[in-house]
Amino acid sequence: MSRNVAATDTAPARRLGVPAITLMIIAASAPLTVVAGGATTAFSVTGSLAVPIGYIVLAIALGIFAVGYAAMSRHITNAGAFYAYAAQGLGRPVGVxxxxxxxxxxxxxxxxxxxMLGFQVSDFVSSMFGVTIPWWLVVIVCIGIVGWMGVNRIDLSAKVLGVLVALEFLVVIVFDVAAFANPTESFTAQPISPTEIFTPAIGAVLAFGVAAFMGFEQAAIYGEEAKDPKRTVTRATFTAVGIIGVFYALSSWALSLAIGTEKITSAGISPEEAGPPLFFNFAATHLGVIVVDIMSVLFITSVFAAVVSFHNAVARYVFSLGREQLLPRGLARVSRSGAPWAGSVAQTVLALVVVVLFAIGGIGSELGPLYPVITLFTWLTNTGAMGLVLLMAVIALSVIGYFRGNPNDAGPWTTLVSPIIAFLFLATVYVLIVANFNVLMGQAETNALxxxxxxxxxxxxxxxxxWGIALKSSRPEVYENIGRGAPDPLPDAEVLDAQP
Structure with a gap:
């Protein structure tokens, strides 16, 4: 039914502070998943000890990117973030x-x-209780839970993610202490030595490592829900980059000591032992089976937290684009609590459709239980990470364009030098990802994918x-508002009551 609304009914409520946004950023990077799964895989596939120092290099480079990015966030507050920044920095068509x-x-x-979530839950239930649950059934249930959280107050998601992230950090820190105290070989600082930066495999290391940071740019997405967007977004972005970079560097260094520098970089590790088993086998030996069971549960919640965080990001992009009529305007609807419920529902439906298609495609697959990991997880997350790196490179240029057209008291480091450095680095990483894409995909040889x-x-x-260029003549009123937000509320006839 329709109801009368005020202008604020189409804008999210301002509930989030620095800790809440920082936690959602870190949740998207899934710390335990990265350390137990991403770092172990990066070591073995690249055959390089440079993984820990690679995280430091990436943190510094992304911190430099964040200088201009955060500066723009103080002038542009839009749930569309990248979209709005590109539109105002490089022109409306580029924004589209x-x-x-x-x-x-x-x-x-x-x-x-x-x-990954479906596989991990199914595997855990099977190993603990001897009950086989199809991975897709697990995922469908999780899609429902994530969708429910997405249409509720954002601070509910923040509280849930806060607890999960805190537990993730705790168990990884316990692992790190055990690893530093019980190195398999002799203690060595080689994995964090700057000399490792100049080894031939550093390109592949950076291509693998950058995925661990995906989500750090999300602070700006929550700008319209931040208590003080001019300060909150900046502080959350730099805090998240710093924490993620240092934590991953120390934890992957500890991992190399726990497994042994020779073994962890060996391509001869059996498939049954590679990846997360390297992490969990050490934990079982030195911390006990009960701790491993707890870690296994938290590995699952780590993946779940990442799903929730990215769901929230998608919902806010859909909200922003619906508000500016690049998507149907009904997708800009928000609930009484300020959550962009229409965007959340749209993302939930899309996820359900894609998962069902993959489930049908996996019937009788020779990949067995690993089918959702080798296909759905590997194909889509690598593609998504590639897209986000490309976007960040474009946004680095947008910073330059925006401040050239809107000069202020920000110095040349913020408006020119740091964006140029960030663009060159991110463009290089993007090329490295493309060049190593078959390796990232785990393909023995190049194919159509x-x-x-x-x-x-x-x-x-x-x-x-x-499309953006065409809108200039076909729909000038929409074109003019691209990346600028929409201060006017939806007409009464178009606004539905958000109550379930």
């Missing part, structure tokens, strides 16, 4: 192109992670730019 790439990249990350998935994030961007 960026919006499509962002939607695809964030959806790929969010939906792809469900593959090696080319199709990268095009999935590039082609829509090009189409979006063309």
């Amino acid at each position: 192109g960026v919006s499509l790439v962002a939607l695809i990249a964030y959806n790929c990350m969010q939906i792809g992670i469900y593959g 090696t080319f199709v998935l990268p095009l999935l994030v590039v082609v829509p961007g090009i189409i979006g730019i063309g």
Whole structure:
């Protein structure tokens, strides 16, 4: 039914402080999953000890990117973040192109992670209780839970994620202490030595490592829900980058000591032992089976937290694009608590459709239980990470364009030098990802997917730019508002009561 609304009914409520946004950023990077799964895989696939120092390099580079990014956040508050920044820094057509790439990249990350979640829950239940649950059934239930959280107050999600992230940090710190106290070989600082930066495999290390930071840019997405967007977004962004970088560097260093520098970089590790088993086997030996069981549960909640965080990001992009009529305007509807419920429901439905299609495609697959990890998870998360790196490179240029057109008292380091450095670094990482994409995908040899998935994030961007140009003449009122937000509320007839 319709009801009378005020202008604030189409804007999220301001509930979030620095800790809440920081926790949602860190949750998106899934700390325990990265350490137990991502870092172990990076060591073995690249054959390099540079993984820990690689995290430091990435943290510094992304911190430099955040200088200009955060500066723009003090002038532009928009749930569309990348989209709004590109529109105001490089022009409205580029903003439209960026919006499509962002939607695809964030959806790929969010939906792809469900593959890992479904496998982990199914495997855990089977090993603990001897009951076999299809991975897709687990995912469908989780989609419902995530969707329910998405249509409720954002601070509810923040509180849940806060507890999960705190527990993740605790168990990884326990692992780190045990590893530093019980190195398999002799103690060595080589994995964090700056000399490792100059080894031939550093490119592959950076290509693998950058995915661990995906989500750090989300602070700006919550700008319209931040208590003080001019300060909160900046502080949350830098806090998250610093914590993630240091934590991953120390934990992956501890991991190399726990497994042994020779073994962890060996391509000869058996498939049964590679990846997370390296982490959990050491924990079982030195911390006990009960601790491993707790870690296994938290590994699952780590993945779940990442799913929730990326779901919230997608919902807010959909809200922003619906508000500015690049998507149907009904998708800009928010609940009485300020949650963008229409965007949340849209993302939930899309996730359900994609998961069902993958489940049907996996019937009788020779990959067995690992099917959702090797396909849904690997294909989509690598594609999403590639898209987000490309977006950050574009946004680095947007910073330059924005401050050239809107000069203020920010110095050249903020408005020119740091964005140039960030662009060069991110563009290089993007090229490295493309060059190593078959390795990231775990492909023995190049096939059609090696080319199709990268095009999935590039082609829509090009189409979006063309669409944006066409809007200038076909829908000038929409074109003028691209990336600027929509101060006027939806007409009464278009606003539905958000109560379930």
